[in-house]
Amino acid sequence: MIKAVIGLGNPGKQYEKTRHNIGFMVADAVVSHLKCSKKYIEKSFSHIYECHDHDVIVAKPQTYMNNSGIAVKNLIEDYKLSPDEILVIYDDLDLPLGTVKLRKKGSSGGHRGLQSIIQELKTESFPRLRIGIGRPERKEQVVEYVLSSFDKKEQLLVEKIIQHGAQCVLNVLKYGIDKSMNFCNQKIV
Template structure:
C-alpha cells in the first residue's frame, strides 16, 4: 500500500493558491479513480486502487507548516515505512511546467517537507515537486507569491502541470521510482535539443543511404554501358 500525500492548506481562502498544488493533484486523482474523501484524524483521506496497487490519498488538515503531524499519524496507523509515501508539493525553484521526482533529500526550505522530515525522523521518502516558479518581480515577497492566486493564463499552465503530475502517479506505481524518474525528470530544453539532434542524425543517415543508392545506380548504369559497348564491339568484329 502507498500513501499519496498532497500538501496544501485547508480552507476556501487557500483553495486556489499556488501553495495548494499538492491538494489539486490528489483531488484530480480522487476524481479520476472515483475515490471518496473522508476525515481520518487530522487529514482527509480517500481509499482506492490505482494500477492494481492499493493507495490512500491524503490531504493534511493541519496547515502546511504542520503537515508532518498528520502524515506521521497515518504512517503509524497503517504501519507503513517512509518509503511507502509519495509526497506531492509546490516548488519555487522549478519553472512553471516542470516537475521532479526524487527518492529522498532535504526540504529545500519548504516548510511542509521540513515538518514531514521532523515527524518521520528521516528525509528518505519519495517526493514529486511541481514547479510554480518565482515571481517575475525580483523584490516580490515569496510568501505572497506562494499564497497568491495565479492569473488566468498562469492558472491554465499550472492546471496542465498538475494533471501531468497526476499522470506521473500511476506511472510511479507501475514502473517504480527509478524508471519513472528517468521518464519525467527531463529538462524541456535539453529534451528539445536531444530530439533535434536525433532528427538531424536520422536525416544524415537517410541522406547517406540516398547517396549510396545513387552511387550504386550510377555504377550499375556505367557497368551496363560498358557491357553494351563491349557487345557492340564484339558484334562488329563478328560481322
C-alpha cells in the first residue's frame, strides 16, 4: 500500500516549468485531485502535503534532483515507511514524450535523482512512475534539455501527460500497482 507519493524536481521559480520538474507537476496535480491540505509543511527536506482523507502524503523534495535520496531517506525515517510504501514520480529521457511507465522496481537507468534514492535507501525495490520527456539530438545537450521548458507545441500534450500521471497515481492508491499497470503504461497522444 502506497503511503507517500514523491514527485522529483528542482526547487525554485527558474526550474518550475522545466522538463526535469514533471515529477513536481504530476505531484501538484495529485494534490489537487485528492484535495490535500492547501498549505504544505516543511519536513524531511521536502514540501509535504497531507491528504488525511486518503491516508497518504505527497512530497516534493527540496534538495535538488541529484540529492533527492537525502530527502526521500529522511521522509521514510520520519514517517516510518518502507521503500515499497513510496511511489516516486520522475522524468525519463529514455522514454519518448508522452510515454508513461509504472514499475515496481528497477535500476536508475542513469537518472541521477533516482540513483541518489537507490544509494540512500540501499535498494532498487521501490515503485516508480516514469514520465517520458524524450531525448535531445546530441548527448552533450542533455543538461540544457532537461532544464529547458516544454515548447508551445508540446504544451497541450504535457497537460494530458500530467493529468494521466495523476490519474495513474490515484489508481495505484485505490487498486494497487499490479491492477494499475495496464491503465498507467500508455503512450499519451
